[in-house]
Amino acid sequence: MTDIIAPAISDYLLEHCTPADDVLRDLAAETRTALPGQAGMQISHDEGELLTMLVRLTGARRAVEIGVFTGYSSICIARGLPKDGRLLAFDVSEEFTSVARRYWARAGVDDRIELTLGPALESIRKLDADPVIDFAFVDADKTGYPAYYAELVPRMRPGGLIVVDNVLRDGRVLDPGNDSDRAVRDLNDQIVGDDRVESVMLPVRDGVTLVRKRG
Secondary structure (H helix, E strand, O other): OOOOOOHHHHHHHHHOOOOOOHHHHHHHHHHHHHOOOOHHHOOOHHHHHHHHHHHHHHOOOEEEEEOOOOOHHHHHHHHHOOOOOEEEEEEOOHHHHHHHHHHHHHHOOHHHEEEEEOOHHHHHHOOOOOOOEEEEEEOOOHHHHHHHHHHHHHHEEEEEEEEEEOOOHHHHHHOOOOHHHHHHHHHHHHHHOOOOEEEEEEOOOOOEEEEEEOO
């Protein structure tokens, strides 16, 4: 495990971004209580606020999320969309997303979110091939990252933004002998060499890469 920032700095960061409301606080608490073994898959609040801000800054109307879990990131993305915006959310778990559905409704964003259960790659390939997606967030099975990226980039509009989570894998991407995180390491290398996009990797939590499709 590699700590990107000291715990005290982490607490300071959380104290100095827009605070979570009751919906997000309750969702985080229920996730920790009901799913203690998987709760670490939930994004932190500062990352959630970053997603909301990025959606708003890009003026996104059509968004895609690969990996929903209990819906924290979905709420953050949907809140950044306009009233007529749409988030296509893909996940494989009925158990996890049943929690998400309840909180989407409570947050008042359920009308903007369309959930599809099943393998995300199959769902993405069924989308229109035209470049109309404004924003995409990838936070699912790490072995699938290269394939998700390959399908998303052609479908992003010029100026569209892909946000890829967990690109540092607790620092394990630094170890070329670590095969378990090879897919993420390979994608990191692929992105920086892809002339269709421009990118920046940020030391946010477990690493976040912002990938903007060139116009």
